[in-house]
Amino acid sequence: AQTVTQSQPEMSVQEAETVTLSCTYDTSENNYYLFWYKQPPSRQMILVIRQEAYKQQNATENRFSVNFQKAAKSFSLKISDSQLGDTAMYFCAFIQGAQKLVFGQGTRLTINP
Amino acid sequence: DTGVSQDPRHKITKRGQNVTFRCDPISEHNRLYWYRQTLGQGPEFLTYFQNEAQLEKSRLLSDRFSAERPKGSFSTLEIQRTEQGDSAMYLCASSLLQNEQFFGPGTRLTVL
Numbered sequence: 001a002q003t004v005t006q007s008q009p010e011m012s013v014q015e016a017e018t019v020t021l022s023c024t025y026d027t028s029e030n031n032y033y034l035f036w037y038k039q040p041p042s043r044q045m046i047l048v049i050r051q052e053a054y055k056q057q058n059a060t061e062n063r064f065s066v067n068f069q070k071a072a073k074s075f076s077l078k079i080s081d082s083q084l085g086d087t088a089m090y091f092c093a094f095i096q097g098a099q100k101l102v103f104g105q106g107t108r109l110t111i112n113p
Numbered sequence: 114d115t116g117v118s119q120d121p122r123h124k125i126t127k128r129g130q131n132v133t134f135r136c137d138p139i140s141e142h143n144r145l146y147w148y149r150q151t152l153g154q155g156p157e158f159l160t161y162f163q164n165e166a167q168l169e170k171s172r173l174l175s176d177r178f179s180a181e182r183p184k185g186s187f188s189t190l191e192i193q194r195t196e197q198g199d200s201a202m203y204l205c206a207s208s209l210l211q212n213e214q215f216f217g218p219g220t221r222l223t224v225l
Binding site for chain 1: 156
């Protein structure tokens with residue numbers, strides 16, 4: 001079975017700091033995709049960044065970047081120059097094929113002014 | 114706004130009543146997904162459609178749950194004889210590309 005584990009239930013940093021959220025997953029597949037989704041309080045889930053497993057290069061999207069370690073089945077998210085608007089629940093998710101996303105338990109990130 | 118929409122946004126019902134939720138996907142998306150999210154947890158997959166065909170159902174989807182997607186456009190999720198354990202946020206997502214799903218705002222169900 002495919003599982004996703006986020007070991008940090010909550011994190012808190014000061015504005016402008018860099019923060020890294022951890023995620024590990026378990027799969028026997030070789031081709032899959034990994035995602036980080038952001039869910040702000042009372043707002044809908046939006047995609048932050050995606051990584052194709054066959055790509056060795058880590059994905060980046062402006063202030064967001066990932067550290068993808070395929071052998072270790074690790075997929076962490078780094079947020080640089082954090083902003084108040086980054087406060088949200090962050091979910092790591094896995095998909096193989098055009099089927100269901102498997103989500104982790106989430107990390108509640110708070111950016112303090 | 115051409116994103117995924119869901120209706121209603123909130124639903125309060127009494128135990129034993131039936132409820133129906135609607136999801137309108139992004140217009141050109143052929144895949145539509147339903148997830149359930151309880152407080153403080155990540156979403157869990159319920160079912161998904163490709164066009165009008167329901168291709169997979171989770172074991173979470175008991176026989177009190179039914180989903181349809183007539184004509185491959187909007188979808189409905191019905192829960193019959195609701196129980197307090199059904200209280201959750203019900204999320205809909207759609208996709209065109211194989212692996213990128215776009216989520217709606219969700220329907221929050223409270224069963225009293």
